[in-house]
Amino acid sequence: MISVANILYCGIAALVLWVGPGWLLAHGLGFSRSAALAFAPALGWAMQTAAALSVALVFGFSSPVILLATAALCVCAPLLHGLAGEEERRFPMETLALAAALALVPALAVLPKVGADGAIALASPIYDHAKIALIDEIARHGVVPPGNPVYGAGGTPGTVAYYYLWHFGAAQLAFLAGAKGWEADAAATWFSTFAALGLVAGLAFRFRPGVAAPLLALLAAAAGSLRPVAGAVFGPALHRVIEPATGLAGLLYQASWSPHHVASACSAVLAVLLMAGLRARATAAGAAALALVAAAGFESSLWVGGITVALAGGTAALVLAFRGPAEGRWRFLAAVAGAAIVAGALVAPLLIAQLQAVAARGGGAPVRIEPFAVLGPLVPEGLRMVLDVPAFWLVLLPVEFPAIALAGAAGLVLALRRQPEGTQGNHRLGPALGALAFVSLLAAGILVSTAGENNDLGWRAILPAVLVLSAFAGAALAAALAAAREGRRAALAAGLVLLALGLPDALALAGRNATGAPGVDGYVFAGDADLWRAVRHEVGKDVRIASNPGRLEKLTPWPINLSWALLSRRRSCFAGKEMALAFAPLTSEEREAASDLFARVFAGTGTRADVKKLRTVFGCGAVVVTAQDGAWHTDPFSTSPLYRLAQEEDERWRIYVATGGTGTR
Template structure:
């Protein structure tokens, strides 16, 4: 199981590695008037990871490429120039408070030890990608698909994996497991984005109220539970669609920190574009390229689709207000940064393009605005009202503190930042990023998976910008009308607090499961498997094993504990990682289920040994095939180890 001590060690290394180089780089760039410390974690993470990944693709993932990337950033940061002194800085207590708030999503990833066994948080379902982090730790770059292998299919990974690569660096440098590195990286992502939002808010108004509002906004969540308490769940669900998949900082960082990290990269990229407009330089363009590449590498939906649209709009808006006489250099720098980012992400992008073709289907993105209202409104009136309902109802319900707080500044958004040209350009860039982000979430729908991942994640840059704007706007309005502003924000925070408290409680206590005791015994089982499986061997187990440990079925014990590749890790994992037609994926899924249900044919069992590259088979007492063992009398399978009433491990080909 993951050790809390190892998680802390990884987190401290992340602060040193990414926060240290980010601080030096932010000081040299002079973003936010030189307010470098709150930008450091997000900036250092983006630049070091993008550069380390590029180096690893050429020279392999090693101590030299990981630390070499950091050293290169340090050398660039120490070149001539005098860093800007921002004067007043964020108070030290904020960083301590941000570190505590960032524990709320990170604790969802840790195991919860109880008298009945080990529980997992619901969010661990989306962290089954820990298997990919383990692949990086074992074998480095380029990654071999840990989920599935078959002759004729691409051995690569059809997924955006920079965030998992970053976690793997922590694992390699500390000797920690992928699970521990993932939990630490989740905390670091939360801490970095909190600092980024608070830094922008504080720079806008120089008030210590601003970072407090940021923290409160991120510790709260949706109004849905409060609406249910006031009007009843039936009435609420009658008026509003039950769920749209949207979620605020707390939910998204718990479930999908890679998308949140990508959103942080888009905010940094907007600030860098504004900086490029007033100070065109090779250094700014290079950093911009690395940050954009990091955003794409962490999320094709946020750093790819959303920023591709927003970045072009921001650049066009900044061109007329670029520093006089430097517009040509701004264009050249912007184009160079775009080409540099494209070159950095090409290997990953080609794999995803090939995967899209292999999966078949229609267009990966379609136009269709979000459904908001419930069946209280008849069709087709409901679909007509859904369009404004997104802006007037859904955003307020899902992101109440950020939206209500920002409303204080709607008439004077240009004055959120100090009144000088560079600050105005930064305000314009951030405002356009937020607007494009919300527009993408409103009308774009992804069809590549079972859910609208694009719509769910596209709004994340707007969440970061609006939360920062809310902090600044409330702090400014507080000075003029403290009673009114204080009362409005108190009511809003109180209304959004129950859902935030519920999410935090779920992260802390975990998902109740009658398989908690079985999962507590899983580490010993997978340790036994590793004794008989080499580092590059593939193992097969029942993909539905311990399926009730998580709220939705996923091969979670393999993903967290196996530290080995799988022959077929399950339908959910294959959907994310494997370039395969849906019909073929479903056929293999059903084939594996037949084998472990004890009703597989001889051809099904043979396929494990000859078609899917399986080397080791894990059969457990929880599998229906335990009493109808299809491997016991097959000469291709040798029983390597067994524990009575627990598991049997077969080795193929000896």
């Protein structure tokens, strides 16, 4: 199904492709040789993927393009000329070892778990990793922008309006390592988490040099919610006071579900770091680096790198511009404006595609202002809209982020009171990061996305703040540790208690990711690798396949055809309304109509007209019917002149291809 060896090969490719150039870039910025390693993964990933995608859009996706973009960054790294202004200090390498180990927690969520009976168990976050189909699409066809693996009218390649840079990065790993999309996704999930934790540790070290701050920052970043402890104390009464948990959660949880949003948040923090350097000395090379990092953020997440960065990053830029003497202010603003123009040009193809998709889907404005729902039914409904606003800051943030909410705020105050030790001219960095965090929290608290079924904007907008507050929390706890050695132990005790309160949730997350959730469909799914191997033998890579979008829907808490998404490495002519919601430019009525059509056909109640519509409207060049489908016993394809039977496995599957040879290899 997947190969552990291939995952390791992808991980090695990621380290070579992103950490190597990232270290040269970070060292070129002026970080010490050891401290540069903390920033290298996030910086290398952002700049290499953005550069490689820009080149691939012109010359195609290939090994020479990947290597050319990587080599160009390495050559240009010295042009940055010490922009960060760092002095030589030794960063504790054991911190990166801990970051690499903690990053395994989200990666485990992607891996299948084989039970003693041979059944496969999957962790819940695999639902969001159904976008692995996009990684396979890019790696298999070698074309960007990629075709749409979910839907293509009349069987055409279609276009993708999704922010796909992270998946493009994973496709680079699959392409170089000769791996499957599922294997590359697992490696890329690990790497993105490792990069985020390294960035947190590097920032903590910058504000509090030594061993303690980065190590404590990692523990704070890894801590989870207070809910398990509060639930054990208050029982069911907890949900009468506060709404149940949502996707607004800590770093390891969000990386388990959506590592591309985490990568985008890293780019947002890096952008502020680069702007702080530009404020000290504006250079063309620094502006170019800022443009690539900003582009990487947007191309990985509209919610984080687009809307949140426009608000929070813009505020941070103004703080940098108007804090301190006026000398160099207008040169800095010109450099930032130039970087914004270049970044806008880089993301223009994806931005235009997203705007066109929004217009095609309809449904009104994709974002509205609305307080995040915090308080439960114990509070009268009429008061909630008013009280939810302060409750977000005073209740929800301490509950969801006990380890970093208060300690991070304390660390920010310390950073505002004094210049970071051992740095040169970085007294503006703390306020700028504070502005980024505050506006990120503000956006999470009052903005709601309407484009999907969930409030993805609110859940993801908080991520830059999570990274920044984790770093500040590490610095604050390290300062409290130093004070404790002098007899002042209250602050340290309070910080460690808050940190400990978040550990049960983190351990529970690790357990769920490692063991998965055994389901009734797990045994059938275990045999589906053979099914899709047979399909690939009969069906060419450009052919769209019709399969039951609701098949094995109990593999996850929400229905989706994971068998196709994870194993097929082939395009679907309609992969279900859940996938179409993210990828296809269809209105809600069109999605429902398509969903009903495919449900009828694979339930065995479809008509000849329905089968014809699959062929002519959706361009289904092949069909897969399995024993789990109602159509297995009342098969509408067996009597259709539009399809012929290409292969049948007794009591398992039938593979049909379109007549006339259009569905064959």
